[in-house]
Amino acid sequence: MTKIEKRTxxxxxxxxxxxxxxxxxxxYAAVFNSDADLYGIWIERIEPGAFTPALSADVRALVDHDTGRVIGRTKSGTLRLAEDAKGLHVEIDVPDTTDGNDLxxxxxxxxxxxxxxGFIVTKQEWDESVxxxxxxxxxxxxLEVSAVAFPAYDDTSIGKRSLQEWRDARSNETIKDPAATPVNRAAANLKQRLAMRLDLKVRTGA
Incomplete structure (x- = not known):
């Protein structure tokens, strides 16, 4: 399933x-380092540079995320995107169409x-210490930028899945490294202590 999310x-x-x-x-379609509270489920912030790959991509401008209502496109020059200290700045040359005039x-x-x-996250980090x-x-x-009437914090289920995937990945890393599990760490520590005692006996002749 395509993990498309929307933010305003x-x-x-x-x-x-x-x-x-x-x-x-x-x-501005997005603001950097500005914490958004997504219904108390998680806090989200966008790091400066997150849109750098998109600046050379072919992105559309839409009305209310409706793919049937295109009002601009980077490839044609009618949509211009730029990152600055604040966030992702957007300029759309409004067309002389019904959607354009109404908008x-x-x-x-x-x-x-x-x-x-609208976007797909390709790199992220989670902090669960808070x-x-x-x-x-x-x-x-x-994927697209839109002029919208309402804030869009859609698809929170995607964010939840993303958090679970992050947890699962960490869990798998722990399993792949047997020494990282609590039981095996304890066993390793015990072996180390026994080895130190044996070494001490050999050196002291006890």
Whole structure:
């Protein structure tokens, strides 16, 4: 199953109209090092550089994550992505289409005010020394960015599975290293102590 997740940066999206009639939406789809509480299940933060591979990828801009409502694309230059100190900055040249015109009006009115993105995590870390656990997203495959009306913290089940997979991987590493299991560690320690006693007897002649 494809592990696609969606997140929203609540910084707002703004309109920019040029004298030549060009209309551009601009905003942040993601913010770095900003903790998001996903329903108390885990805390999530995005590490700077997480989107670097995506800057050269072919990414679409959509309306509300609807793949049938494309309003921009990096390959055509109508969608521009950039990482800065704050996060993933997005600029979309709004098309003269029904979706484009409606979106422009809705953003100007304030009915649509968020920027979001759909992604697949390719590198992450979990910190379970705190409660709830902290998930640090280090790298993603960026699929799309969207102008949205509501915050999207979708597919929390994916995050839960990701945490369980992380735990399972750690458990498997422990099993692969027999000396790392509690029982075998105790046995190894006992052998070491016995060896030290025997060595002491040989050296002292006891």
């Amino acid at each position: 940066a609540l910084l707002g999206v703004e309109t920019r109209a040029a004298d030549d009639g060009k209309r551009t939406l601009a905003g 422009w009006t809705l953003v100007e009115r304030g009915d649509i005010s968020g920027m979001s993105f 409660e709830p656990p902290i998930r640090t997203i280090k790298e993603v495959e960026l």
